[in-house]
Amino acid sequence: MPVKVSVIVPVYNPGPYIEDCITSLLRQSLPPDEYEVIFVDDGSTDATPARLDALAAEHPHIHVIHQENSGWSGKPRNVGIAASRGEFVMFVDNDDRLGDEALERMYDYGVANKADVIVGKMAGKGRPVPVELFRRNHPHATVATAPLIDSLTPHKMVRRSFLDRTGLRFLEGRRRLEDHVFFTEAYLRADNVSVLSDYVCYYHIKRDDASNAGFQRFDPVGYFTNLREALDVVERYTEPGPLRDRLLRRWLRVEMVERMSGRRLLAMPDDYRRALFKEMHAVVVERFGPGVAPGLRPGQRIVAALIREDRYDDLVAYAEWEAGVRPSAVPAGAAWRDGVLRIDLGVEYTTADGPLTVPANAPRPPADGAPRDVAEAASWLAAAAEDGFETAAVDVIVRDRESGASFFQPVDVTRERVPAEAGGTRLRLRATAAVDPAAAAGGDPLDGGLWDLYVRVGLGGWTKECRLGPAPAQGLALPPAGIVAGRVVLPYWTQQYRNLSLDVDRAVKSLGLHRLTPADATVSAETLTVALPLYVPDSTTVAVRLAGASGRAVDRPALLTPVDGVHALLEAGLPLGELRGALWRTELRLSGGRAVKLPLLLRVGRGPGAVEVVRPAPPGMLRRLLRRARRLLGGVRRARTTATTRRA
Structure with a gap:
């Protein structure tokens, strides 16, 4: 079979962190004879070279190059x-690592x-x-119709004939941002770029030891x-023109403004952020024309202006407020x-002093230029929020x-202006x-696991x-598991x-079923009926x-029928x-073999109709009964021993 995809993996001393990568490459849905994996070992000094050689010996579609x-x-990558x-x-x-179906x-x-x-x-x-x-x-995406320029990491698929036609290769040597240079040119020279967003293809992972190359402090110069x-x-x-300005704006925003903003700036040592600031100031003055910064958001424009005007101390003060x-x-x-x-929610921006408040007649931020001080910056941004409120998004x-x-979920938004007390x-x-659990993962059902809800x-x-x-x-009562x-989807509050x-x-142990009592169950005409605190949309x-x-064990088919939105009837x-x-x-047996114990016992007598639903004794009571039985049994044994001794 022709090889559809060649996966190229640069390798340098990954240690055990390469194992998830290897597993994901072997687990691809694309048949092994339709793709190859090329590991390029860049002089590793750990056990990785031997690990890769053994892997290649076992799998014909895996190759290793040592250099x-x-x-x-x-x-x-070029090799x-x-x-x-x-x-x-x-x-x-x-x-x-890759998603299992990523290559296909x-x-x-x-x-x-x-x-x-x-x-x-991508998932991070x-x-x-x-x-x-x-x-x-x-x-069919271009840099003009989609935010392609936001994604410049190398984790993409490229047509080999395109690389041959353009001669495009990565810059070599000990350097940074070689992927920026490569994919910026690729986007600008490609006949078409396609963005696949309904399946997670690539998992970008921070190592436990934080030794990924992207996390190492770099030399600003x-x-x-x-x-x-x-x-x-x-x-x-x-x-x-406007397109060039918009593309250049990406580096001003991501590599400079965001590094010099808020907590990210404040977390750096002062000497290091001063060195960054100096180099950023030089780039802003040299390379960004008058059309670049005005396209930023108001807060970003403030940071960009402070960098351009070489106002480091004011930048730090603004970051502390922001x-x-x-x-x-x-x-x-x-x-x-x-x-x-x-899920209904209320959203509001807050500051260190409380809810964000728009003063009456607040001055509007200019398209360019820095504020005199933090107070003026705060006033500008409050006014900008007021001006853009009708398009505010949640x-x-x-x-x-x-x-x-x-994955984004459908949201309906309404907006309201409320007079502030002060x-x-x-x-x-x-x-x-x-x-919708059936379609919340980009049109697919949610996989098993814990899913946190974020608001943007x-x-x-x-x-x-x-x-x-x-x-x-x-307090807010959450609905039952559905x-x-x-x-089985259980909404819950995180503990901390x-x-x-x-x-x-x-x-399977926290669905609220432990609260069931015998009064919730009946047995009639050889049918067990239990009212469960579960939601089902249809009979299941x-x-x-x-x-x-x-x-x-005896397994019986059963039916769950919705009752009132918070209960289901089990028959x-x-x-x-x-x-x-x-x-x-x-036990309630769900799809996929999941078992949920019910705190109910069925006592069936020998006579007709002798059926009773009872609740098992609590674990503590069982332990107490067992200790009592042991004491009684010990007393009986001692009495027998005493009687035997007397007869002797």
Whole structure:
């Protein structure tokens, strides 16, 4: 078979962190004879070379190239390209992993859309990844129609003939941002770029030891020298004007403004951030024309202006104020409706002094220029929030706690202006999110695991995320677990911070069934009926298992029927003739073999109609009864021993 995809993995001393990468490459849905993996060992000094050689000996589609250390990832990727035989090449880092269907989906999508570059949806585990780019699929994307420029890491699939036609290769040597240079040029020269957003293709993972190359502190002079090379590519392949300004704005925003903002700036040692500031000031003055900074958001424009005007101390003061600006998302209600969990929430931006308040007649921020001081900056941004309030946006995101996979949920938003007690106006947003477990993962059902809810708020000069929570001080009752799309979905408050999360298919012991009593169950006409605190949108087929003390088990089909939105009626036929003269534990058996114990015992006598539902004794009571029985048995034994001694 022709090789469809060549996966190129630069390797340098990954230690055990390469194992997840290897596992994901072996688990691909694409048949092994349709893809190859090329590990380029860049002079590793740990046990990795031997591990890779053994792997290649076992799997014919895996190849290993050993070379002397080159200093960075550029040369290993180029060596891999030269050795590749695939129609496409896919770049993967040795401490990341792929989704199981990533190669197959990206290849098919690229072929269907005649793409030169395919960008697969990314999930970040402890690492930032683009968000806006992956709101939807972009089968035919350009830098003018989609935020491609937000994704410049190398983890993409590229058509091999495109690389040969353009001669595009990675810059080599010990340097930074070689991927920026490569993919900026790729985007600008490709006939088509396709963005696949409905499946997580790539998991970008922060190592436990934080030794990923991207987390190491860099030399500011070298870094911004390399950054200028990416700017050179933009200028080489675009004409002066709005598009060029928008592309250059990406480096001003991401590599400079965001590094010099809020908590991120304040976390750096002063000498290091001063060195960064000096190099940034030089780039801003040299390379960014008058059309670049005005396209930033108001708060970002303030930071950019302070960098350009060389006002380091004012920048730090602004960062200290801005670090206290954050969104607050308070849950106001949650309920199941038509198989969908609908969550009401209230959203507002706050500062260190309380809710963000817009003063009357606040001055508007200019398109360019820095404020005199922090007070003026705060006034400018409050006014910007007021001006943009009608377009303020609220997104609700479900994020897998284990993998970082994130998916936007449908949201309805309303806006209200509320007079503040001390004067001025507060800007409040009300939203209702619809989380459908059958389609919440980009059209697919949620996988089993813990899913945290995040709220992304765009207002005025900011777009920031926060958790949905904490639970209101006065308390908010959450709906019961739901059995939806074959999954058990339990809304719950996290223990430490009281934020709202979803447990999918894990919480078999925390579904509230422990509160059942015999009064919730009846046995009539050989049918067991139990009212359960569970939500089901429609009648659902399950099973009931009856387990006897002898180890015998009886499984019976059962039906769950919705009652009132918070209860379901469980009905199961009982073969009483087979159950007579025994005590039976009861379990609810769900799809996928998940078992949920019910705190109810079925006592079946030997006579007709002798059936009773009882609750087992609490564990503490059982222990007390057992200790009492042991004491009584010990007393009997001592009495027998005494009687035997007397007779002797």
